[in-house]
Every structure is written in structure tokens, then in C-alpha cells.
Amino acid sequence: MCRIWKNCSAGLYEDIILGKLPDERYKILDGQYSKEQKELSAEIVGMEAELSGYEEGRRSAEKFITMVDKYQNFEELTTYMLNEFVEKIVVHERDRKGSIETTQEVEIYFNFIGRYLPPHFGEVELTPEEIEEMKKREARKDRLHQNYLKRKANGKQQEYYERTKEKRKQRWMRRKKKSGRKIL
Numbered sequence: 001m002c003r004i005w006k007n008c009s010a011g012l013y014e015d016i017i018l019g020k021l022p023d024e025r026y027k028i029l030d031g032q033y034s035k036e037q038k039e040l041s042a043e044i045v046g047m048e049a050e051l052s053g054y055e056e057g058r059r060s061a062e063k064f065i066t067m068v069d070k071y072q073n074f075e076e077l078t079t080y081m082l083n084e085f086v087e088k089i090v091v092h093e094r095d096r097k098g099s100i101e102t103t104q105e106v107e108i109y110f111n112f113i114g115r116y117l118p119p120h121f122g123e124v125e126l127t128p129e130e131i132e133e134m135k136k137r138e139a140r141k142d143r144l145h146q147n148y149l150k151r152k153a154n155g156k157q158q159e160y161y162e163r164t165k166e167k168r169k170q171r172w173m174r175r176k177k178k179s180g181r182k183i184l
Contacts, residue, residue, distance in 0.1 A: 060112040067112070087111045096145040101137075 071081055092105040108116045126134070151157040 064110070064112040085110055087114075096141060097148075101141060 067084060071084075074081065087109040090107040090109070092107075094102050094104045096102045110116055148157065151160070
């Protein structure tokens, strides 16, 4: 690309010296060539960066496949294995605080491949009955959450918490004894 531009530029320069090209026309053509050279240089830089990204992605995929092959037949999932596979887990804040039924986004980032999105997390076709049921559930959740926020604002939620604290503790102790776990 640079060689072609240099040849064009040299030819243009020769034409102006020999008087075949007026100065104004030379300035216009030279400006166009310079602009085109800058655009092409920027495009080359972008393509080289893209190619580098593809190469890095390929190397990362190869490393991940090697790691999968290493643990192809395992009996027990160990902490060491998890640490080798998982880069990080991001747990987002719940949609509704204080709600028993709520959603919470969890992102899993694997080493070498990044964020994992399971294939079934795409758009799902719902029937009109399912959509109506979901709207009712969401409306109920919203209503309960608003009530919770009102109780929290006027102090009633804290009163309820204090009043039921001992009952919850006793219920927890019974469950622990039933399960046979050691209580500290």
C-alpha cells in the first residue's frame, strides 16, 4: 500500500515539475492521496488488532480444551479443579430485597473463555396463559415488596424482627439437632 502511494506521489511530483499538472490540481490530488493513506493506515491498524484478538481467542480456547481434557474423567469435583476452571463469579443484588420469591443474576466467568451464558438462557416463547400467570406473580411480588418497604420505613419491620427473633433461633436449633450437625 505504501509503495503504491509512494509511486503515485512520485508520479504526481514529476508531473508538476515537468509542468504537466497545475499547482492547484497537485494540491487537491496530494490532499486526497494523504487522506486516503491515513484512512488505509488506520484500517490496517484495526485489522491487525482484530487479527490479534482472534489469535488470542484461539490460544485461550486451546488452553481451555486442554484443561477440559485433563479433567475428562473425574470422580469428585474439588476446590482445586473449580479454581482452575472459574475465573470469578459475580453475584448481583437481588431484584427485591426482603422478598422470598425474587430473582438474582449470577454471572460465571471461566478462565480462558470469559463469561458463560448457558444456551437455554435465550428468549423463550411463553403461552398467553403463562404470560398472564407471570404478570400476576410479578404484581403480587411488587405489592408485597411495597408493603415491606412501608413497614421498614415506619419501624414495624424491625419490631416484627425483634419479636420473632427468639422463635426463629429455636426453630433453627431444632433443625440443627434433627440433622445431626454440631451446634456451636
